[in-house]
Amino acid sequence: MDKKILLATVIALATAPALAQSSVTAFGLIDMSVGSTKTPGATASVLGADSGKMTTSHFGFRGNEDLGGGLSAIFQLEGFLRADVGASGRSNTDNFWARNALVGLASKEWGTLKVGRNTTTLFVATLSFNPFGDSFGYSPSIRHIFTSGTVTGDSGWSDSVLYTTPNFSGFTGSVFVAAGEGQGGRNVAASGTYVSGPLAGALVYQQVKKDGGATPVDDTTVWMGNGSYDFGVVKVFGQYAQVTNDTKNVDYKIYEAGVSIPVGAAKLLAQYGQISPTSGAGRKTWTVGYDYWLSKRTDLYAVAMIDRLSNLSAGESFSVGMRHRF
Template sequence: MNHFLLRTTIASAALLCGTTTASAQSTVNLYGLIDLSIGSNKAPGGTRLRDVDSGKMTTSYLGFSATEDLGSGLSAVVKMEHFLRADTGEAGRFGGDTFWARTAHVGLSSKAAGTVTLGRNTTPLFVATLRMNAFGDSFGYSPSIRHFFTSGTVTGDTGWSDSILYTSPRWGGFSFGLIGALAEGSNGRNWGMNAGYADGPVAATVTLQSVKKDGTAAVADTRTWQLGGSYDFGAAKLFGQYGRVKNETVVNQYRITEIGAKVPVGAGAVLAQWGQIKPDTGAKRDTLSLGYDHNLSKRTDVYAVAMRDHVAGLSTGLGYALGVRHRF
């Protein structure tokens, strides 16, 4: 599988390079998002903490991007984005986080052949997970994001260092992607692939991923597959996900089920998402989040969210937040 991924990516890059002509225009953009909230949180089995927090609905970040038109439908692309904790002004999602942890890559993009980028790339599994649940990329309140990425199931980060990512064009709603993170020293390789369809009210994804390292450090070997889908009825948009994560290092398997809905109300929407982790060995986890997100403008929204998080054998976790989010 790794050899197939590498050959496909190299072939795609060669195809892109073959269409190069004289350079034309270039653009540079500065953008970002700040998300701050006040609330109360108690993890399962933990103690209650009341605080002002950053990134409960979307992790705050600052980004730079650049594109250069090389002609004949080919462009050079660059993107660098770093997370930040706006409540304290500190960089990163946590102490010691890589500065450009969100993404840092350069590549070539062709309207006909797709896009190849080298560097630190966001994984297809993370993108599929955030697209197919009502709370998007919320690490604070999305059961889907929490169950796949912060509950001891999938190993590796949401972005992979030392990686090559290929994203295809869309053909009648269909698209696919391939990603590989090369080994360094004695660390293993990562690879992933996804295919998706989105047209009108219906969308669907299938994603596979294998992880043996996180950054430059070796981690527990995990293999993940995930199916996702959504359907927009107009009066409500429904979401569903099912996945399995096999941890080959500790010999355990996790079944993850997620269902949700987004119901437009006025200038905003009511959000609901439920999810469950059912391991072969260990405690079952059930998480339910409810909220309302209200758009004040195209770039600014306010939200109110509550979550119940239960792990068998531990006291139930409860949390809520009132927040504001601004994109620029």
């Protein structure tokens, strides 16, 4: 069924009328690596070939149509894939277009409005202010915010409306709402981002009340501050998040610090992060890596991580891999 949906989409896009002021772009990224994974408390490591350890493999289509007067109609259709087994989605439970599926309007004067399934502003800020980006395999920031039982809600929200302001001398703001549609309540978020030369910062608020599935999701509230400064010889990153689980009455403080050091066509990467909860196990994660660019679209990487949960043996993982963008 998934193949039929993709084929129908490709045919429809390929046969659409060619307009002089319209464009459609096909794009994606495939990330494959080999390595060893040992989770905290496990007794043995697992050797394997994995998809998406540094960046979740994905594909998609995006386009725009000039409507005149500086206004454009836009769309995005993006799905995840598991290149190691040739399957769509991050898992068998993902919808086909789980990354983004939206239409909208964009204007330099009035900003951008997107309606559909949108990537969350919390996820964008988290990946933008740590040296390992959106790596679910190795970024302490991504792991602590999105896979450690702290924040609820996915990295994308369905049934959502996202508005982003124009750029005001380096500052952009956004407001984000996902309709509840009878699933426990709605999700809301707001963010502000400032970029000026080597300095960048972002503040994000997010509240999740929408269950979004058969298994109830805890209500959570997040405040997160982010900053980075590029000194040329080294770029430094810092993040602090305070998460309240309103259902379980547990608070989490999350600290992240990292560096990216350019070395010719490569970068040395390092990050430390920790989770300090008011109850339950704390977590500390160290990650180091080397990322070498063969071209603008292709890079090779080697990365290693030590992941510790209170009262459990340390998790130790490493990967050597390749990413190609198209």
